[in-house]
Amino acid sequence: ILNVEQSPQSLHVQEGDSTNFTCSFPSSNFYALHWYRWETAKSPEALFVMTLNGDEKKKGRISATLNTKEGYSYLYIKGSQPEDSATYLCAFRADAGKSTFGDGTTLTVKP
């Protein structure tokens, strides 16, 4: 069983705050790490796929970094907006192609 952990479980911030959260995963047999954004009543939306140690990806105000040697990825949101409120899921993919999801970090941005 692969252990993929996300922290914190939930986060409440004010509009304009910058925030970050963590995904921890096994450091062996790494193939890819995916970040998804999941709004209530919608399907998960792919944000990033990261495959190389040291990868940094950016999409608007959201960015992510990857450290495969120590087994973690950070997701950063700069200047949070209410529309950023969602659950952010990471999924670790080892060999054989299966993705194991973390439990997610639920972000609430208050106006």
Place this chain on the structure above:
Amino acid sequence: DTEVTQTPKHLVMGMTNKKSLKCEQHMGHRAMYWYKQKAKKPPELMFVYSYEKLSINESVPSRFSPECPNSSLLNLHLHALQPEDSALYLCASSQGFGGSSGNTIYFGEGSWLTVV
């Protein structure tokens, strides 16, 4: 078109019924997935089809029967389900399965299943 389409969106069925969930994608993806999601939990993988062949069955009870008629379609046949099978069933697809590529998974909006 980056869409995975699932039907029906909502399904209520009795424990003796036979029903099916359907999933379709036209992105040319060769891997398709069924996930089960219970409230406030991450998706749990059920089945993976790669090139229309079943690659992974995560020890899913036989009352769930997947079928991949062609590379664009994936069905989940349901028979003699239990109330605890009530959940959101998500279909997903990716360019491929396995190997060292990123293979982003694209999800459908899900089918809400209630077993009464």
